Amino acid sequence: MRDDVLRWLRERGLRATGQRIAILETLGSAGRPLTAREIHALVQAAHPTISLDTVYRTLATLAAAGVVGQINLQNREAARFELQGDVHHHHAVCLGCGTSYCLPECAPPLDRVLPGAVPGFRVVGHAFEVYGYCPRCDREQLSRRARPDGDGREA
Structure with missing residues (x-):
């Protein structure tokens, strides 16, 4: 190491x-x-x-x-x-519990996206994260919204 x-x-x-x-x-x-x-x-x-x-x-x-x-x-x-x-990689981050999941590849491939979008742009680095809810937190979100007395907010 x-x-x-x-x-x-x-x-x-x-x-x-x-x-x-x-x-x-x-x-x-x-x-x-x-x-x-x-x-x-x-x-x-x-x-x-x-x-x-x-x-x-x-x-x-x-x-x-x-x-x-x-x-x-x-x-x-x-x-x-x-x-x-x-090894360069990115993550998906759960907004509920904060758990991060490694993404298997770097998307989108910048060498295909940038040349047409910003001609002459020289990339020196980038950051990419996806935000959402893991299955457990997603179920909790859905069950909170489904409660008759709940408005989706936590007590």
């Missing part, structure tokens, strides 16, 4: 600081996307003086470099982060 982390940083021209390495190794070993607060709590064990602001700034730098992906682009507090590493 450490060799991959160092390679990703080097390939993107980023210094391999202890904090960057710790954040990337934390994301790599987590097995699921984490919030900045979760990352902060886990990294503090090895770096007790790291602040939450430093974690946010580091995540922003790593996301801009394409090493880390941010999930739930609409909300900074609910955003989750994961290693992008060598």
